[in-house]
Amino acid sequence: MIMDTLIKGLTHTLYLVLTGDPEVFQITLFTLRVTGTATLISVLIGVPIGLFLAFRVFRGRYLAVSMVNLGMGLPPVVVGLFVSLMLWRSGPLGFLNLQYTPTAVVIAQAIIASPIVTGFTMAAVGQLNPKIRLQILALGASRSQLLWLILKEARLGLLAAVIAGFGGVVSEVGAAMMVGGNIPGLTRTLTTATVMEVSKGNFDISVALSVILLLLAYVITFSLTVLQQKGRY
Numbered sequence: 001m002i003m004d005t006l007i008k009g010l011t012h013t014l015y016l017v018l019t020g021d022p023e024v025f026q027i028t029l030f031t032l033r034v035t036g037t038a039t040l041i042s043v044l045i046g047v048p049i050g051l052f053l054a055f056r057v058f059r060g061r062y063l064a065v066s067m068v069n070l071g072m073g074l075p076p077v078v079v080g081l082f083v084s085l086m087l088w089r090s091g092p093l094g095f096l097n098l099q100y101t102p103t104a105v106v107i108a109q110a111i112i113a114s115p116i117v118t119g120f121t122m123a124a125v126g127q128l129n130p131k132i133r134l135q136i137l138a139l140g141a142s143r144s145q146l147l148w149l150i151l152k153e154a155r156l157g158l159l160a161a162v163i164a165g166f167g168g169v170v171s172e173v174g175a176a177m178m179v180g181g182n183i184p185g186l187t188r189t190l191t192t193a194t195v196m197e198v199s200k201g202n203f204d205i206s207v208a209l210s211v212i213l214l215l216l217a218y219v220i221t222f223s224l225t226v227l228q229q230k231g232r233y
Helices: 002-019 022-055 061-072 076-087 102-126 130-138 143-153 155-170 174-180 190-199 203-230
Strands: none
Touching: 002 203, 022 061, 022 102, 022 143, 022 155, 022 190, 022 203, 061 102, 076 102, 076 174, 102 155, 102 174, 130 143, 143 155, 155 203, 174 190, 190 203
16 A cells, blocks of 8 residues: 555656646745745854854853754744734734735745754854964954855855755745645645645655655755865865
8 A cells, every 4th residue: 555655656756747747846946936045044144143153252142042052943833823923914014914925934934944054053163173263363364354264164064054954944844834824826835735635635646746845855955965065175
């Protein structure tokens, strides 16, 4: 039974890919667009915060770091719930009319990925020899040059942060379902479509969508890994 379902699913995957099924193609492109945008936003938010926490010593730093660590394991459904509460018509941001839109999905996924990127960035920079910073400053580097050189030294860890952030959003389903509503042609992603097909008993289609999701995640992760490993030499 299980093998038959897997075989049917793999066969259906080939059929969908080779025939260029428009619905699957649209869902895949939307998944790539929202996850890519959310990952980019999380990098723009997480890297500066990670650098700040790695460099600065201030009162309350342990609390801030613990909040980042908590955020790295924050359940997506919790994020989806609070984003929904904010975006509902009766919520503080209800006037923006973002509930059940692609923007809402991006917001939720960016919130999920940002602590992950922050934590990995903080760890990557924290592993550098503290003397490097002093040596760079002693050579007369400006603050912007210092940051650039630090980022260059920590580039392997920063790419790991991007990979982890992308992995955190491309695989999540709870938040996307809650804030996006799984609307066909508008907010349906590969993960939410898979859950829907399972609930309908269409296991062969759900397997096909899962395989396509895995292939998409692998291609992106492989590309980032190649870029990361090239930076070692």
